[in-house]
Amino acid sequence: MAQKETGAAGVAALAEADAPVFETLVQMTLDTFERSGLDQETYLLARIAALVAMDASAPSYLLNIGTAAEAGVPLEKVQGTLVAIAPVVGSARVVSAARAIGEAFGIDISTEGE
Template sequence: MPTASETPVLDTLAAMTVDSIERCGLAPDMLMVARFAALAASDAPPISYAAHIELAVEAGMSAEQLQDVLVAIAPIVGTARVMTAAGNISAALGVAIAVADSEIEAEG
């Protein structure tokens, strides 16, 4: 069966995310806390964090709150996962900043 899109994997992930958000009763900031904790626990790569940064900002989540999530889960998931998560979040933020800069340059 041919796909209707050139990005079927990304389209599927986006649809799953929309479904999850629509069916979840958590407040937006709590949803982001849960998602970042799950990303850290699953040893997610930077691109997975990057997919959630804009949503976290829109939910009003601060960098301090994100750090608090990592502090809270450290005894459960362990030092290595938390340190990897911190590095992956930093990498994702770097990508997000670079994209924003290029968009600003394109507009100007």
């Protein structure tokens, strides 16, 4: 039986040994954008909203907000998206997203008293 690697070592092994996984993710993203019929800004903001709803990890935000920034989406529109979805997904998800976004970009957003 093969030994399983866990944690960061497992992710690194997957990245090195199985590049088709990541290539598939990139291709899925490209295909989805083309099929969505949305302009690039709307598409990226919708993806960010979905990440918040799913309580995504910091790397997901890094990838998607980084792509949005490269595409010229203003930070104010990302913030506006978070405000717009807060009543639907709840404040806890938005706070969790803000922390993950801060972590992704190396910004300490912790509050006093925590």
